Amino acid sequence: MAEVEETLKRIQGQKGVQGIIIVNSEGIPIKTTLDNASTMQYAGLLHQLVMKARSTVRDIDPQNDLTFMRVRSKKNEIMIAPDKDYFLIVIQNPSD
Amino acid sequence: ESKYATKETSKCKKAVCLPTFLSVLIVISLPKGHPDDIFPMVLTSATQKLFGCLADEDVTGESPYKLLKKDDIIQDIKTRAAVSDFSPVKQTVLDYPEDEILLVFDRDFTYDQCFYLALTPEAKKRILNPPEPETPEVLENEVNKTPEPRKWIPQGSEQEVEKESVKETREKLCFKCSIVRRKFGAPVCFSDRNAADTKDAFLECPSYEDSRFSIKQMQRDCGIQAVPKLWSSSAQTQWYVLNNKSTQYMPREQSDEERESILKSKSLKNFLNSVTPRVLHALQQTEIMNVFIDDWKALGAGNDDSDFFGQVSEGLMLFRALSDQMHTKNKKISCVNWHPTIYGIIAVALTEKKKEQLNESTKVDVRPSLIIFYSFSDTSGPQLLLECPDDIFAFEFCPSDPNIVVGGCINGQVVLWDISAHVTHLQGTQAGGKKSSINPDTFDLDDNKEKKTPIVCYCAVSSIESGLKAPITDVQWLPPTFEVTRTGLAVENKSNLSIQVVTCSPEGSIMFWDVRATKLSRHSASGKKQKADQKSQMAPFSVPDTFKHLDQTWKPLFRDGEIVYADWKLLKDDSGRLNSEKPLHCSSIHHWIVNTVQRSPFFKDIILTVGAWDFAIWREGVMGGPIIQSPSSEQVYTVGCWSLSRPAVFFLGKEDGSIEVWNLLAKTGAPVQVYAHVTKAKITCIKPWTASTCKFTASVVPNLESISMKHYLFYYVVVLLCYTTESNIRTCLTKCKSFGAE
Numbered sequence: 001m002a003e004v005e006e007t008l009k010r011i012q013g014q015k016g017v018q019g020i021i022i023v024n025s026e027g028i029p030i031k032t033t034l035d036n037a038s039t040m041q042y043a044g045l046l047h048q049l050v051m052k053a054r055s056t057v058r059d060i061d062p063q064n065d066l067t068f069m070r071v072r073s074k075k076n077e078i079m080i081a082p083d084k085d086y087f088l089i090v091i092q093n094p095s096d
Numbered sequence: 097e098s099k100y101a102t103k104e105t106s107k108c109k110k111a112v113c114l115p116t117f118l119s120v121l122i123v124i125s126l127p128k129g130h131p132d133d134i135f136p137m138v139l140t141s142a143t144q145k146l147f148g149c150l151a152d153e154d155v156t157g158e159s160p161y162k163l164l165k166k167d168d169i170i171q172d173i174k175t176r177a178a179v180s181d182f183s184p185v186k187q188t189v190l191d192y193p194e195d196e197i198l199l200v201f202d203r204d205f206t207y208d209q210c211f212y213l214a215l216t217p218e219a220k221k222r223i224l225n226p227p228e229p230e231t232p233e234v235l236e237n238e239v240n241k242t243p244e245p246r247k248w249i250p251q252g253s254e255q256e257v258e259k260e261s262v263k264e265t266r267e268k269l270c271f272k273c274s275i276v277r278r279k280f281g282a283p284v285c286f287s288d289r290n291a292a293d294t295k296d297a298f299l300e301c302p303s304y305e306d307s308r309f310s311i312k313q314m315q316r317d318c319g320i321q322a323v324p325k326l327w328s329s330s331a332q333t334q335w336y337v338l339n340n341k342s343t344q345y346m347p348r349e350q351s352d353e354e355r356e357s358i359l360k361s362k363s364l365k366n367f368l369n370s371v372t373p374r375v376l377h378a379l380q381q382t383e384i385m386n387v388f389i390d391d392w393k394a395l396g397a398g399n400d401d402s403d404f405f406g407q408v409s410e411g412l413m414l415f416r417a418l419s420d421q422m423h424t425k426n427k428k429i430s431c432v433n434w435h436p437t438i439y440g441i442i443a444v445a446l447t448e449k450k451k452e453q454l455n456e457s458t459k460v461d462v463r464p465s466l467i468i469f470y471s472f473s474d475t476s477g478p479q480l481l482l483e484c485p486d487d488i489f490a491f492e493f494c495p496s497d498p499n500i501v502v503g504g505c506i507n508g509q510v511v512l513w514d515i516s517a518h519v520t521h522l523q524g525t526q527a528g529g530k531k532s533s534i535n536p537d538t539f540d541l542d543d544n545k546e547k548k549t550p551i552v553c554y555c556a557v558s559s560i561e562s563g564l565k566a567p568i569t570d571v572q573w574l575p576p577t578f579e580v581t582r583t584g585l586a587v588e589n590k591s592n593l594s595i596q597v598v599t600c601s602p603e604g605s606i607m608f609w610d611v612r613a614t615k616l617s618r619h620s621a622s623g624k625k626q627k628a629d630q631k632s633q634m635a636p637f638s639v640p641d642t643f644k645h646l647d648q649t650w651k652p653l654f655r656d657g658e659i660v661y662a663d664w665k666l667l668k669d670d671s672g673r674l675n676s677e678k679p680l681h682c683s684s685i686h687h688w689i690v691n692t693v694q695r696s697p698f699f700k701d702i703i704l705t706v707g708a709w710d711f712a713i714w715r716e717g718v719m720g721g722p723i724i725q726s727p728s729s730e731q732v733y734t735v736g737c738w739s740l741s742r743p744a745v746f747f748l749g750k751e752d753g754s755i756e757v758w759n760l761l762a763k764t765g766a767p768v769q770v771y772a773h774v775t776k777a778k779i780t781c782i783k784p785w786t787a788s789t790c791k792f793t794a795s796v797v798p799n800l801e802s803i804s805m806k807h808y809l810f811y812y813v814v815v816l817l818c819y820t821t822e823s824n825i826r827t828c829l830t831k832c833k834s835f836g837a838e
Contacts, residue, residue, distance in 0.1 A: 001360050007368045014379040022364070028348050030358050040347040068374050072388060079378050081371040085363055088371050094382045 004031070011090060018076060021089040023047060030086070042078075046089055050082050133219035135185050136202065136209035143181045146172065147199070151210060155201035161224060163196040188215050198223060431490050435469070436498045443469045443480075445488040445503065467491060467503065467513075482513045694736070698743040706736035706748060713760075724764060 008020055012033065019034040019042075027047030032039040054066040071078040081088040144150045149162045169189045173180050182189060189197065198214040200223060214220040275284075291298040350358075358364060381387075431445040445467045467488060469480035484503060488511070491503030499516035696702040702723075703714045711733060713724040732751040739745035744760040748767070756767035 003365055004359055004368060007372055011372065011375055011379070014376065015383045017379065022368075024358065026348070028350050030350070030355055030364075044347060068378065070378060077382055079375060081375050083367045083371060086367045088368070088375060090375055090379065092379055092382055094386050 008033070014092070016093040018091045018093055020091075021087075023087045023089060025085050025087075034091075042089060042091070046078065046080055047087065050080050050087060054082060131219075133214065133216045134207065134212050135188070135215050136207035136212040137181055137184070138209050139181050139211050143172070149199060149201065149211070151201060152203075155199075157201075157203045160201035160203060162199040162201070164199050166192055166195050166197055169197065182213075185213060185215065193217060194220075196220075431488065433491060433493060436493050436495065443467055443482075443491070443493075443501070445484075445491050467501070480515060480518050482515070484511055485509060694738055696738050696743065698738075704736060704738060704746055706733050709733065711736055711748065724760070726765075 008031070011017060011020055019038070020032070021029050021034065021039055021042055022031040023029050023043045023046075027043055029039050029043040034042070049071075050066070050069060053069055057064050057066045066082055069080040069082070071080075076091055076093045079090045079092065081090075139147075139149070139151075141150070144154075147162070147164055147168065149155050149164075155162050166189060169182050173182050173186050173189070177183070192215075194217050198220040200212050200214065202210055202212050214223055289297075433443045435443060467482035467484060469482075482501065482503075484505060486505040486507045486509065488503040488505055491501055494500040494502065499514055499519060501513040501515065503511045503513070505511060694704050696704065701715050705712050705714060709732065710726045712726065715723050731754075733748050734751050735749040737747055739747065744762075746758050748756045748758065750756065754770060757769040758767045
């Protein structure tokens, strides 16, 4: 538990990080630094997106797999690190 | 003879009465219906006993045949003679050939008697042995026969018949009618006559309601039937396609315990360990550099859509023209300056238009000399007036404090103004146009627009004795980082304010003025200015006796001060020693007066000098001569200035009022563009300015110097050139409209 906290603190300490969410494989958030409504929104939407991306990658090459996903928008950047059981979602405001 | 003889056939009676009733009574007579060789007979019981054929004892329905001896029958006949039952058949029996005669018990009375006797042996045979194959034919014959009438057995219906039948209740009346004798034999015709045809032909007794009693029907039988009332109706449910009107859902959440357990789980730890490096790496990437930035856009193309390589328009366009009838009549503009911080404010110094500028105080005009501030946004009139003791040839805003203006008078005095009190007024005009909230006098709606603009008196002036004797032709502030000490050394200015002023005059002296001390005595209107000045005497060269402008530009960087002093010759001086220093270098490139010396705002060591007929570009350190020297032009150049935005562009003003735009990158031998006859008079001053993306160049033209018509309405022209940076150069030129007469 403490290790989890420590890791999250490290990530949170980076410049521009607005929020972190850990989501399980079904899209249910486990741990978050944002408020509940945003968390639910991000978790639900990004889960679907990551599933889609992952299936795309694997369809093209079954040996391949999705390792990281970055969604860059006008206001911020959303980074998703997928895994077998969990996702880690980090929202960052870029430097400029 | 036989009792059972057929019934008497009664005759059909027809009763015809006089009324019209008719009834028929028919009695049916039964015909004789037995074969000839069978003789039905009745046997008394004594006879039956005698012969042993008692009915229903000896002979029954099943065995109805009894054979009787012929002798016995004869004997019986003899004994009982006429009483014997067999007496009618005596003769037949005697004649019977055989010995036995068949007697049949007719139980059913088929031949109307109990017994019958077979009279012939053939009949006997026939009866005893009925021929079988003949039976169907016999039956058919019998069926086809009409049924024989049987005896009427009354069941009780004859009573109703009798009731209904009409019987005579009395005797028939008999009428006898005879006609007169003489008509005997005559033909007679009988006809019918209806009783109703003739009146009183009959009498009737109709029925009537007897009023003696009335019978009230107390009880009446009526039949009631309950009939269920039925009607049919139908209902139909409409089957719509089911679709969801709305759905509501809630996100799934986990309970706290589950979350706790997951957070503690090992798999989560492993996940985080594996994923964190990637995430940190990505985070750092975005932190370091924004890869999506559009550099071209960020360069600040701004409103312009044209690309860099498009046609560079170097046109100058007229932007704004200012004119002032009241103040500038008969006057010449000697110097113009932009306010350093307030956009759109331009200050103009006016002098008397004279042929002989060196003459002092012979002016007839009693109007005070003024520096007038004008604003772009408020074109109604001047915004501020600075009073001067005398005509001002040159003035400058202090670079570190734009509220201080220093000017050099025609009589050699140096004058200071402080306009900080009126800055808000100037700024008010900048912001919204004709804001008259500050100055209530501006509500004046006189036709000649005589608004009371504020007048600022000078706050410091140098004494006439200590000043120069000759008119001050140029004034420059020393840059904020630079100051000159009493002994002439250039030292660093620690206060970072421009505090010293250099003036020069045609008599060949340069004077340094320190304005610091005057800050204490700012509020005294006529306080003497303390001067801690350095007098540096330059070995004057022979100064031609003509009026000249001197522009002095300073190095913007902090270095040992090099003063570039331009006289009609170009002189250079090196590091800072001003006292009686001989000029290092002088060259007489320009054969006439030098009217402009200016450093390029981009390159610190490139200097533009404009002489009367040509211009030259010098580089510091290159003592041999100018880098570029232009060919002589036909007209006198009066003023020149570098462009603030493009390094190779400078503007030259000419005597005939035209402006030349030179672009050394494009052409070195000729101007890129010439705006001929911008104004009618010569251009005396061009000052560039930047305002947002536009650059304004103010060029002041005193007009009418070349025109000697007296009654000409003078106007001065403020020519403003503005152009944009980068690709599109839009230069604007303003031209003043002349009031009144042409």
